[in-house]
Structure formats: C-alpha cells, structure tokens
Amino acid sequence: MILIQFFFFFFGISGLGGLSTAKYLADAGHKPILLEARDVLGGKVAAWKDDDGDWYETGLHIFFGAYPNMQNLFGELGINDRLQWKEHSMIFAMPNKPGEFSRFDFPEALPAPLNGILAILKNNEMLTWPEKVKFAIGLLPAMLGGQSYVEAQDGLSVKDWMRKQGVPDRVTDEVFIAMSKALNFINPDELSMQCILIALNRFLQEKHGSKMAFLDGNPPERLCMPIVEHIESKGGQVRLNSRIKKIELNEDGSVKCFILNNGSTIKGDAFVFATPVDIFKLLLPEEWKEIPYFQKLEKLVGVPVINVHIWFDRKLKNTSDNLLFSRSPLLSVYADMSVTCKEYYNPNQSMLELVFAPAEEWINRSDSEIIDATMKELAKLFPDEISADQSKAKILKYHIVKTPRSVYKTVPGCEPCRPLQRSPIEGFYLAGDYTKQKYLASMEGAVLSGKLCAQAIVQDYELLLGRSQKKLAEASVV
Numbered sequence: 001m002i003l004i005q006f007f008f009f010f011f012g013i014s015g016l017g018g019l020s021t022a023k024y025l026a027d028a029g030h031k032p033i034l035l036e037a038r039d040v041l042g043g044k045v046a047a048w049k050d051d052d053g054d055w056y057e058t059g060l061h062i063f064f065g066a067y068p069n070m071q072n073l074f075g076e077l078g079i080n081d082r083l084q085w086k087e088h089s090m091i092f093a094m095p096n097k098p099g100e101f102s103r104f105d106f107p108e109a110l111p112a113p114l115n116g117i118l119a120i121l122k123n124n125e126m127l128t129w130p131e132k133v134k135f136a137i138g139l140l141p142a143m144l145g146g147q148s149y150v151e152a153q154d155g156l157s158v159k160d161w162m163r164k165q166g167v168p169d170r171v172t173d174e175v176f177i178a179m180s181k182a183l184n185f186i187n188p189d190e191l192s193m194q195c196i197l198i199a200l201n202r203f204l205q206e207k208h209g210s211k212m213a214f215l216d217g218n219p220p221e222r223l224c225m226p227i228v229e230h231i232e233s234k235g236g237q238v239r240l241n242s243r244i245k246k247i248e249l250n251e252d253g254s255v256k257c258f259i260l261n262n263g264s265t266i267k268g269d270a271f272v273f274a275t276p277v278d279i280f281k282l283l284l285p286e287e288w289k290e291i292p293y294f295q296k297l298e299k300l301v302g303v304p305v306i307n308v309h310i311w312f313d314r315k316l317k318n319t320s321d322n323l324l325f326s327r328s329p330l331l332s333v334y335a336d337m338s339v340t341c342k343e344y345y346n347p348n349q350s351m352l353e354l355v356f357a358p359a360e361e362w363i364n365r366s367d368s369e370i371i372d373a374t375m376k377e378l379a380k381l382f383p384d385e386i387s388a389d390q391s392k393a394k395i396l397k398y399h400i401v402k403t404p405r406s407v408y409k410t411v412p413g414c415e416p417c418r419p420l421q422r423s424p425i426e427g428f429y430l431a432g433d434y435t436k437q438k439y440l441a442s443m444e445g446a447v448l449s450g451k452l453c454a455q456a457i458v459q460d461y462e463l464l465l466g467r468s469q470k471k472l473a474e475a476s477v478v
C-alpha cells in the first residue's frame, strides 16, 4: 500500500465533471491533481465579478428535485442551505396575451406522477381538453416504459415523435418549443425525443422531480470552492491557469504525459480528461483516431448559447420568485435574479438573467445587436414596464456571455456515440456531461459522470498499480 504515494491522478478540467471525479477519488483515499485551463473554476458554471462587484455567469443555472447525485453532493459538503427551493410550479409566458403567465402547479398532496398529470389537466390557458387528452395518451408509453424505451426513442426528433404518437402540432408548439430550448437550446425539429423523455421521466415520476432551486450566489464561490476545499483537505490539488495542450503517448499507445501550455509536463498513473467534448476531439492523439470509441465522438458537437444579464433602473413588478419560460422566439428561460438569488438580492432594481437560444445565428453578432433583440422580446413580456426604446425601464448596464460550443447538441442518433468513462486505453478515462450517464447534459449529468469515472478508477486500482510498479521496475533496471 505504500506505493500509493506514487499514485496520482491527473485531469484536464475543473468543470463539475472533473471536480466530481476528483472529489470521489479523494474520498476513496487517492490524491488527485486537477488542472484547469482558465483562471476561474466551474467551466460552464463559471462566473465573473465586474468592477461594481456584480456577478455575471456563463449560464442561468437551475437545480431540480430530480437531481439525486447533485443533492447528495450538497449534503456531503454540508451546504444544503445554499439551494433556494421555489414553489413547485412551471410558469410560461403567453405569447398571445402579452404580460400574462400560465402556470402548471404541482399539487403537494398527490404522489407522482398524479401531481404532474393534474398539473397538466388543471391548466386551461395553454391547451384545450382534446389536446390534453391526446397529449396524455401520446405520453403514456413514455411514462410506463423504462430507460430502455426512452433510449430507443433516440432516433426521432421531438416534432416527428409527437406526430407519430398523434399529439397535435399545437401541443408541440405550445409546450415543447419552450422545453426543448430550456433543455438543449434548440427547437423541437432538431432535438432528439430521448432528451424530452428523460426529462419527463425524471420530472414526473418523482414527486418533487420538477421542483426547482436557485443557488444562493455565484457558482464558483458557492458551489465549486467547497468541492475544491474538500479535495484539498484530503491531500488533492487544484491548479488554475494550467491548460493542457497535448496528450503525449508511449510506444504502446498509452498516455505518457500531458504537456501544458507553459511547456511543463505532467506525469501520472491514471489520466482523466474532463473537458468539453469539442476540446477533447481537438487534442485527440493521431494514434487513437481509428479506435471506434473515439471515432464515434465525431457526432457529438457543442451547441451555441448566449447568456444575457440586464440591470434595470427599477424593480420590475411583473416577475416572479421562480424560473420563467419566455416562449418567445429568441429567448428561452429567464429569472429576475434580484428576487430569486440571495447574493444578487436588490429591493430597488431588477437584474434579469436570460438564456438566449437558439443562438446559432446570433453567436457572432455584436453585444448591442443582441441587447436590442432581447429588449424587443422583453417589451412583449413586460408591456407595462419595458419598451424597446427604453422609454420605460432603463438599462443601467448589461453583460453578455457567449458560449459557441456549450453542451453537446442532442440531435437524434447521439446516444450510441456517448463514451463510457473507462476508455479502451488502459489508464485513460473520460468524464463530463457528454459521457454515458442516465441524465442529460446537465450539472447532474456532469456530477454523475464524475462519480462513475471515480468508480471505474477505483475498480481498476490493482491493475493500474501493477502497471506503475512494472514501469518503476523497468526504470530502475535501465
């Protein structure tokens, strides 16, 4: 066992997938070293403080009741009180009744999925009765079938699946445009039905599955730092500004070392890569490109998304202490963070954080064009309080964060391309939301991928130890 001191793990990350891998490895008695390219923790949950001390984020992030691994993580870190749970309802803006909202309220007294079905049946503003019935019948196989049924629906887009099940197009337009944009930042004609079914299964089959929580402040400090402190308390390390630029191989095709941007090399006995899939593909060694496990990653491509923050000169009255589905062409979900998030609380001025999607056609446009388009849509959501020319609420300032390649775009046919955490290369592992796990490309998925990755390494421990000892022996013979 004394050899454990030679036994380090190295990663290319510190997004949630990498942080989770390192956390669970540290819990298993190992001493991981995390390498993060940027000067900020969190990857897709990263955030920055501006000169006024206000935070702006890579994305508006919502935690769900149906996130068991994330909730365990909060519990293990002793930070449960940082999740601010909201009333159990989903609130949709009404495009044809500007300023009004329609709610799906989940009755607390009923078990799942009855509370979910009742929430749908009780809503009279968005769907007619015949539509609700067809919707419910169409979804029945999804509610009854398990994970295997769900994964088998990967071949169809949401729009095609709904048509096949006889669900009227209007239901797709009324409900699933908003859901598709919220889940994967694209429209139902592109999104794989599997994605919707996974969400519905998790959200509707657990009583509090679709209940939502906001973090009480900026994610790097409020969520990532406690994970880092935990890793360090167990002897692990986290290094920022350490971008991996090359994966160098041994003659047998296994990893020899990582080469960093500053030229230094990092050696180890096991290596985990937990970057976004697009970056891993760029750094994939030539010698591995023909291996099907890596070849299949070609199909996984990050989707563009934009996160907009606007600070207004006044408090907007027509918001809510919850997430709102805008149901407008360019915007997805949004929230008044001056109400929903403790650290951003302000009684006098609203800060709207909005996800701008689909963003394909906007990702290369200027910030001012994006703000103009956002204001035009906000004028429809807040007719009493906002107009596009700012004659009502005025913009004090804004921040825009563009992510040209965010989570992988969940088009039909992706599921078989998602890699297991254990690669065919001995001692090399992948983690991150795109790797195989039963949640979506989400914070929960990233955390679970890390847990699975750590489990695989722990299982392989004897094997990896044997390899290290052999190499040491060879080295001392030479």
Ligand SMILES: Cc1cc2nc3c(=O)[nH]c(=O)nc-3n(C[C@H](O)[C@H](O)[C@H](O)COP(=O)(O)OP(=O)(O)OC[C@H]3O[C@@H](n4cnc5c(N)ncnc54)[C@H](O)[C@@H]3O)c2cc1C
Residues within 6 Å of the ligand: 012, 013, 014, 015, 016, 017, 018, 035, 036, 037, 038, 041, 042, 043, 044, 045, 058, 059, 060, 061, 062, 063, 242, 243, 244, 245, 274, 275, 276, 279, 305, 306, 307, 355, 403, 406, 407, 431, 432, 433, 434, 441, 442, 443, 444, 445, 446
């Ligand atoms: C706008 C937006 C809104 C979202 N909303 C939600 C939500 O409401 N709920 C939810 O559950 N999920 C949401 N997500 C998804 C969630 O953020 C991601 O699924 C999750 O954070 C991904 O974690 P990851 O570790 O897999 O990848 P990442 O967070 O991308 O981490 C990868 C890390 O690798 C680092 N890296 C890259 N290249 C290198 C290199 N060469 N060397 C070293 N390090 C490198 C990166 O800097 C990064 O820190 C949202 C995402 C976005 C963009």
Ligand SMILES: *[C@@H]1O[C@H](CO)[C@@H](O)[C@H](O)[C@H]1NC(C)=O
Residues within 6 Å of the ligand: 098, 099, 100, 317, 318, 384
């Ligand atoms: C906006 O809020 C105000 C004050 O609460 C209310 O009087 C008004 O009816 C709301 N507007 C809409 C369109 O809901």
Ligand SMILES: *[C@@H]1O[C@H](CO)[C@@H](O)[C@H](O)[C@H]1NC(C)=O
Residues within 6 Å of the ligand: 239, 240, 241, 242, 260, 262, 263, 264
């Ligand atoms: C390069 O970066 C690594 C990781 O952050 C650090 O440990 C090392 O000291 C750096 N090397 C040089 C030469 O700056």
Ligand SMILES: *[C@@H]1O[C@H](CO)[C@@H](O)[C@H](O)[C@H]1NC(C)=O
Residues within 6 Å of the ligand: 346, 347, 348
């Ligand atoms: C809000 O306005 C009140 C009254 O003008 C002021 O006393 C208070 O300090 C303000 N609060 C913040 C957080 O700006």
Ligand SMILES: *[C@@H]1O[C@H](CO)[C@@H](O)[C@H](O)[C@H]1NC(C)=O
Residues within 6 Å of the ligand: 360, 361, 363, 364
């Ligand atoms: C945006 O610009 C980059 C760099 O010029 C280019 O590679 C990319 O294809 C553009 N994306 C879109 C969607 O136009």
